[in-house]
Amino acid sequence: SVIRRERPDVVHGHNAAATICAFAAGLLAGRTLPCVTSVRGVEERDSHQWRNKIWRNTPGILLGVCEKTRQRLLSFGCPPEKIIVTYNGIDPERFDRGRYDGGDVRRDFSLEGKIVIGTIGAMTGPEALDGPGKGQHNLVKAAALLRHEFPDLRVLLVGDGPLRHKVEQVVAENRMEDHVIFAGRRFDTPEMLSAMDIYALPSIHGEFFPNSIIEAMSFALPWVGSDIAGLSELTAEGEAGEVVSPGDVAALAEALRPLLDDSEKRKVRGERGRREVEERFTIGKVAERIVEGYRRAGWQNGGS
Numbered sequence: 001s002v003i004r005r006e007r008p009d010v011v012h013g014h015n016a017a018a019t020i021c022a023f024a025a026g027l028l029a030g031r032t033l034p035c036v037t038s039v040r041g042v043e044e045r046d047s048h049q050w051r052n053k054i055w056r057n058t059p060g061i062l063l064g065v066c067e068k069t070r071q072r073l074l075s076f077g078c079p080p081e082k083i084i085v086t087y088n089g090i091d092p093e094r095f096d097r098g099r100y101d102g103g104d105v106r107r108d109f110s111l112e113g114k115i116v117i118g119t120i121g122a123m124t125g126p127e128a129l130d131g132p133g134k135g136q137h138n139l140v141k142a143a144a145l146l147r148h149e150f151p152d153l154r155v156l157l158v159g160d161g162p163l164r165h166k167v168e169q170v171v172a173e174n175r176m177e178d179h180v181i182f183a184g185r186r187f188d189t190p191e192m193l194s195a196m197d198i199y200a201l202p203s204i205h206g207e208f209f210p211n212s213i214i215e216a217m218s219f220a221l222p223w224v225g226s227d228i229a230g231l232s233e234l235t236a237e238g239e240a241g242e243v244v245s246p247g248d249v250a251a252l253a254e255a256l257r258p259l260l261d262d263s264e265k266r267k268v269r270g271e272r273g274r275r276e277v278e279e280r281f282t283i284g285k286v287a288e289r290i291v292e293g294y295r296r297a298g299w300q301n302g303g304s
Helices: 002-006 016-028 046-057 067-075 103-108 136-146 164-173 189-194 211-218 249-261 263-280 283-297
Strands: 011-013 035-039 061-064 083-085 115-120 153-158 180-184 198-201 223-226 241-244
Touching: 002 016, 011 016, 016 035, 016 046, 035 283, 061 067, 061 283, 067 083, 083 283, 103 189, 115 136, 115 189, 115 211, 115 249, 136 153, 136 164, 136 249, 153 189, 164 180, 189 211, 198 211, 198 249, 211 223, 211 263, 223 249, 241 249, 249 263
Parallel strands: 011 035, 035 061, 061 083, 115 153, 115 198, 153 180, 198 223, 223 241
Antiparallel strands: none
């Protein structure tokens, strides 16, 4: 009834089942609708790999959120011509460090004159993990290895969740209470980024293509993250960011050390990251790739 009433030119699904249902509804309404589907994740559990077969039979074009997604789809038997890598995009005007000075946040959390490594993300994940999927606990451990060399180091953790207690336990075990700030759940992401000198995302689970890295890059923040899913595609060949093996605390500390030690290196990497966002990861750039997907799927109304 929706298709008959609204007469859409194209269907954009956000999971395979939704696209298949919409395509079938179009056939029942007497129309063969062009379809695209955003693919932001696939089934990773060994016991549920049968679910990934659905991607081979999803009508239309698949919009992969990163090159790693494309490779996973190819491994399921999806033909390459069916896949377009779009990435995610952000608003570079909203995430522009020039619009914020970070002073209020630094005063609120007593961060004046400190070198701040920050991360933004929920403290969630499977209970079987030794900490949240975003790896906040490992960031605390890495900072503990560096605190004597850099006594002004502070870790700003933005976010909350059911596994926060595991991070708090690591803080206590490493006697990092004076170096780690729990900011809690916040919605003023640009303001929080403006108070950081370095961004970190040492994820151990659940990433495909995190927007938080792009937002940090847009704020001209150098970053260190885990070599998981699509994070390595954001480093600008190592000129903006760096990835280390997931869960390798010593490697994480070694990657952070030169950034803590050299403000000029932080500046150069940050500026390179900002350029990378402007060239590849703005909303406009991503929208162009999505529209190309519509056209390849059969959308004819190119002037709209």
